[in-house]
Amino acid sequence: MNNKIKKISRRNFIKSAAVLGATAVCPSILPSSVFGADSQVSPSNKITIGCIGVGGHGLGVNFNAFLHQPDVQIVAVCDVDRGRAENAQSKAHSHYKNKDCASYTDFREVLARKDIDAVMVSTPDHWHVPISLMAIRAGKDVICEKPTLTIEEGRVLSDTVKRHGAVFQTSTEDRSVPQYHRMAELVRNGRIGRLQTIRVTLPIWGGTPLEMQKPAPVPPDFDYEMWLGPAPYAPYAPGRCHFHFRWIRDYSAGMLADWGTHMIDTSQWANNTEFSGPEQIEGKGIFPTEGIYNAAKEFHLEYTYANGVKLLVDSGGTSLRFEGTDGWVSNASWRAPVEASSKKILNSVIRPEEIHLYTCPGGEHRNFLDCVKSRRNPYFPAEIGHRLCTLLHAGNIALLLGRKLRWDPVKEEFLKDVTANQMRSRPMRAPWTL
Amino acid sequence: MKNIMLILSICCFALTALRSENDPYAELSAYDAGPQTIALSLIEKEFREGGPAVYEQVEARLLAVLSKPESTYACKKFICETLGIVGSKACIEPMLKLLADEKTADMARTALERLPGKSFDKALLNALKSSSDRIRIGIIQSLATRHNAGLAGVLKGYLGSGDLELIQSSLQALARVGGTDAVKVLTSVRLADEFQPLRERALVDAAFNLARTGSNRKALKMFEQEYKNGTSLPAIIGAFNGLIDYGKDTLPVLTGVLKNEHKALALAAVKTSMRLSDPAVTKILIDVFPSVKPAVQLAIVRALAEREDVAGLPVIKIALTSQDEGVKGEAIVALEKLGDVSVVNDLATLAVDGGNLSAAAQQTLSRVRGPDVNDTLTKLLDDPDPKKVRVAAMALKLRDENSIIPRLLKMVESEKADTRSLAIEVLDGFAGENEIPELIRLLNKGAGSSDSDKVASIIWKATRMIDKDDDRFIKLWSDVGNCPEPVKLAILPYANSAGGAGSRKIVTDTIASGSDAMRDRAVRVLFSWQNDQAVKSILDLLKSTSNARYKILGMQALVRILNDRKCTLQPKQKIETLEQVLPLMERPEDKQNVHNTIEKVKSGK
Secondary structure, three states, X not given: OOOOEEOOOHHHHHHHOHHHOHHHOXXXXXXXXXXXOHHHOOHHHOEEEEEEXXXXXXXXXXXXXXXXXXXXXXXXXXXXXXXXXXXXXXXXXXXXXXXXOEEEOOHHHXXXXXXXOEEEEOOOHHHHXXXXXXXXXXXXXXXXXXXXXXXXHHHHHHHHHHXXXXXXXXXXXXXXXXXXXXXXXXXXXXXXXXXXXXXXXEOOOOOOOHHHHOOOOOOOOEOHHHHHOOOOOOOOXXXXXXXXXXXXXXXXXXXXXXXXXXXXXXXXXXXXOOOOOOOXXXXXXXXXXXXXXXXXXXXXXXXXXXXXXXXXXXXOOOOEEEEEOOEEEEEOXXXXXXXXXXXXXXXOOOOOOXXXXXXXXXXXXXXXHHHHHHOOOOOOXXXXXXXXXXHHHHHHHHHHHOOOEEEEOOOOEEXXXXXXXXOOOOOOOXXXXX | OHHHHHHHHHHHHHHHHHHHHOXXXXXXXXXXXXXXXXXXXXXXXXXXXXXXXHHHHHHHHHHHHHOOOOOOHHHHHHHHHHHHHHOOHHHHHHHHHHHOOOOOHHHHHHHHOOOOOHHHHHHHHHHHHOXXXXXXXXXXXXXXXXOOOOHHHHHHHHHOOOOHHHHHHHHHHHHHHOHHHHHHHHHHOOOOHHHHHHHHHHHHHHHHHHHHOOOHHHHHHHHHHHXXXXXXXXXXXXXXHHHHHHOOOOHXXXXXXXXXOOHHHHHHXXXXXOOOOOOHHHHHHHHHHHHOOHHHHHHHHHHHHHHOOHHHHHHHHHHOOOOOHHHHHHHHHHHHHHOOHHHHHHHHHHHHHOHXXXXXXXXXXXXXXXXXXXXHHHHHHHOOOHHHHHHHHHHHHHOOOHHHHHHHHHHHOOOOHHHHHHHHHHHOOOOOHHHHHHHXXXXXXXXXXXXXXXXXXXXXXXXXXXOOOOHHHHHHHHHHHOOOHHHHHHHOHHHHHHOHHHHHHHHHHHHHHOOHHHHHHHHHHHHOOOOHHHHHHHHHHHHHOOOHHHHXXXXXXXXXXXXXXXXXXXXHHHHHHHHHHHHHOOOHHHXXXXXXXXXXXXXXX
C-alpha cells in the first residue's frame, strides 16, 4: 500500500466494497481508537488523520499544521490531482522518517480505512459537505474547510453531526486570531455600548485570463470526473479548477462566501447571533459579463437582525468595524491591529466574571484535536458554520434575484418568496447525494 | 455604496447598449462554455431587474431556444439552471425530454427537482418508472429531496433487485424521505448482510425525519429497535441520540451507555450529555466517573465544565489528582468554568511545579470566579515560596485586581532584588494612570539605578488608558520635564511613541540644554519621530548643529517623514523644507538624496 497511488473507478470501487454502502457510506467500519479495549488504540496513541485535498491551502496550511502536532500521525493523503497527492505523501514520509503514509486519488478509500480517526477536508467547496457527511457516517471526526455550498447542505451536515455525536470543526483561524477574538469580546462585554452597526469589507477577486477559461484537454493524472463529483458537468478548463473554482457558482459562492466566512463570522460572534441569523437581506451586485465566472464580483449587502443591528458588507478590503452607542472598535485589514474610539476601550481588561469567548491560541487544528479527545464542540462547530453560511448564501440569493428577502432563522426559510426557497438547495449529479 | 451604484449604472448602460445590438436569446443557442457569456449575463439581468413579473416571459424565450436542434450542451445547462429559478409547469415536458437522455438527465433535474408543485412530483414519479441506470438514480434523489410520499412504495421494489447501486441509492433515498411508509419499508425489507449497516443508518435517519414531522411515538419505536438490536455502531449511536431527543425516561438510557464498554458509545453518551440541560445529568456523570476509562473520564470532566453546574466540582478536584496527564490537564481547564476559591491553592501549586501543565494552571488562576478568589491570591503574596508569590501576583494582574498595586509599588522599594524584580515585572502593563505620580517618585528615588529603564517603561504603559489630549497625559510630560536628568533619560525614548506637543517639547528642551548624553538620546528620539509634527524641530536642529553626523541622520529622518504616505504637508511645504536642507548637506550623496526627494515630490509619485 505504501508509496503506491491507489486509484479505482467509482463503479469498481462500489463493486469491490459493497459493505461501504452507496457512495462510500461505511457504517460498519470504525476507527480502531474508538473501540473498547485500549490495546486497540491506534499506533503510538496518536490521533490518526487522513488529509483529503492537498492542494494550495490543503497542503500549505492544513497538512502542515497537522504534520507538526505532536499527537497526530497523518497516515493518508488524497487528491484527485495525483501529483499533489504524491507531493504530500513525500513530505509526510520525510517528516516522519518512515513510509507509513498512503496516497490516494479517491477519498472513499481514505474513509474506508478503519485505522483513521479523523479527516481533514480541503477540497473545493462543492465537495465539502458530501465528503464530510460520508466521513461522519463512517464514524470519523471531521475538520473541513469552509464554506458549504447550499443552505440545505448545512442543515443536513449539522443534524448529522449531532446524531452521530461527531466532532466537527469548520476550519478557519479567525476565532483563534487575537484581533478578532478581542474585538468580539469587547463588543460582547458592552465596551462600545449597545451594538448598532457592523461594517465589513471583503476583497474583490481578479479571476484569470480568458485564455485559461477556454475548454482544454484534461491534464494527465488529474481525475476531472472525480473533481466535478456532484457538480454539473462542464468541460475542463484550467481556469475552472484548483484555486479558481470559487468564482463559479456550480462549485462555490464567490468572494462573499470565501472571505465572508472570516470577517462575517466575527460579526455573528460579536453580535451573539451565531446560532440564528439576520431577518432581512438586501443588496446589489455586479456580475461578470464575460468568461466562465459567474459569482458576484462586487457587491453591497445590508443585513438586518432582530436586535436591530445592521450588518453592511461591501467589496474592497478586509476590514471589520463595530459601532455602538458608546464607541467603536475596528481593524483596517486582515489581522491588522485592533483600533478603538478610545484607549479606554482599546486597553480594557475582560475580568473573570465577564464574558470570555471560546478560543484556542493554538489555532483551529489544535482546537479540533483537543475536542477529538474531550468530545467538546470545537469553537467553530457545524451549526455555527451552517448559520454563517446561510447568511452568506442568502446574500448571494438576494444578489441573484435582485430583491429584498426576509428570512426566518427558526424555520430556516425565506418568507413569502417561493423562488428564494427553491434556491436553498441544488440537485447533485447522480449518484452523489447528501 | 456610491461606487457600487456608479459601476452598476455603467454596467446597466453597457448591457443595454449591447442588448440593442444583440438578442441574448438568439446568441444563447451557440454558447459553448467558453469565455463569451454576455448573453447569459443579459438574461440573468432581465429576470433580476424584472422580478417575478417577467419570469413567465423569460421561461418562454428560454424554452424556445431549447427547442432549437442546434442548442449546445452548455446552452441547455444554462437554460435548465435558469428554469430552476424562473420556471413553471410549462417547462415540465421539455425537461422530461432532457431527463430521458443520460447526457442531459442531471441538468434537467436542476429544474425538475427545485420547482414546487405536485405536477413536478407526478412527472418525476412517472419518469422513474420508465427509467434505468444513472437516470433512475438521479430521479430517486430528486424525489427524495422533495420528500415525495409516493417514493417509498417504488423503492421497496428496487430493494429486491440485484442492482447494487440501485439498492444503495434506494436506501439513502428512504433515509431522506422519512415518513411512515419509508420506515415501514426499511423495517420490513430483508437485505443481504452487506447492506445491513446502510439499512440501519437509513432507518435511523428516516426515524429522525418522522419525529420531525410530529410522529414521535413511531419514531421512538424505531430508535428503540435499532438501539437494542442494531449491529452498526454509527446507527446505534444515532438511535441512542434519537431516544435521548424524543424519549421520555431518557436518563437510564444515558447512564447505561455511559458505562458501556465500547469507548465509542461511552464517548458518544458524554457528548450527548453536553447538550442536555436536566440537572440530573450532572449527578449521572459524577456517579459514573470513577468506573470509566481515562479517555472517558477526560470527556466527563469536559462535560461537567460545559454544564457549569458547581455540583460537578468535587469530581473535577478528583480529576486534578489523576495520574493520567490528559485527565488532569482537562480538569485544570475545566476549573475556569467550575472552580472557586477552594481550588486556588491547588492551582497555585500546579502553576509552580505542574510541569507541562503549569501554564494551564496559571491561566486558569486568572479566570477562576468567586468572591474570595482575589483575597486568597492576595494572601499568597505572603507565601514563603517566591515562585508561588510570582504565580499569585501574575494571576492578580491578569484578573485586573487593582487593589494590589499599592503593595507592588512598595515592593519596588524592597531591598531584596527578587522582590523588586517581581514587582516591576507585574506592574509593567498593570499600573495605570493613577500610579504615574508614584512611579515618577520611584524613578526619581532610584534615578540611575539598573531598574530606571524598567520603571520608565511602566510609566509609559501606565498611559495606555488615557488619550493624548487628556489633561493627565499632558501633565505627565510636564512632570517629566521637571525631573532630574536620569529620569528624563529613562523616559525620553517613550516620547516618540507618545507623540504630541508635550512630549516633543521635552525632547527639544533636552536637545537645547541637556548634557551630552541627554542631548544625544533626545536627538535620536527626535530623528525617529513617527509623524510630520517633528519636521520643524528637525529642520531647526539641522540649521543650528555643527555635528556632521546629526546633519546626515536628520536629513534622512526628514526624507523618511516627507516620503511617508501619512505625511500631511502639502507638496509645496515639502519642497520648501527640502530646499532649506539641501545647502546644509556636504557630501554629494546626501545632496543627491535630497535632490531626488525634491524631484519625487514635484513629480507627485
